[in-house]
Amino acid sequence: MTHTQAQHGGAAESRLERGRRILSEIDGHAGERVVDALADIAPDFARYLLEFPFGDIYARPGLDVRAREIATIAALTALGNAGPQLKVHIAAGLNVGLDRREIVETIIQMAVYAGFPAALNGLFAAKDVFAQEPA
Structure with missing residues (x-):
């Protein structure tokens, strides 16, 4: 197995395939919508998004997806100018088992x-996401 492939289901999985799988597990349909929205303007960038962050970084051992989403929510909050991405990752955090309190405390x-x-800004983004998600 090489750095760019991982075993999944008995067959070698490419970075792209691994990225699609992990993105789907973490973000569900929200991640797919982001990739689809790039198809007509920057399909290569959509592939990069799948391969590098999700196919390489999220697939690394050492942190579980909950810890990775806490770190991502913190980083996007700290940037202060990534509201749409923050909302996607707040929803992803809920999807991977973070509760609302953990997300709010991370942002605070x-x-x-x-x-x-x-x-x-981060708290208002969380409020918007929480209003759309069942408690």
């Missing part, structure tokens, strides 16, 4: 390092 923690405006 970012007030210390990224400032109140970034944390406020």
Whole structure:
């Protein structure tokens, strides 16, 4: 097995296949919508999105998907300018087993390092996602 392939279901899985599988497990249909939205403007970028973050990074051992989503929510909150991506990852966090309290606390923690405006934006993004998701 090479770095760019992993065993899954008895057959070698490409980075692209692994990325599609992991994206689907984490983000469900929201991730597919992002990839589909890029098809007519930047299909290569959609492939990069599948292969690198999901096919390579998310597939690494060492952190489970819950920890990876906490880190992602924190980073996107700290950026302060990634609202749509933050909403996707808040929904993904819920999908992989984070509860609302853990997500809110992760975002509040970012007030210390990224400032109140970034944390406020993150909390409002969470509020929007929570309103669309069953409790």
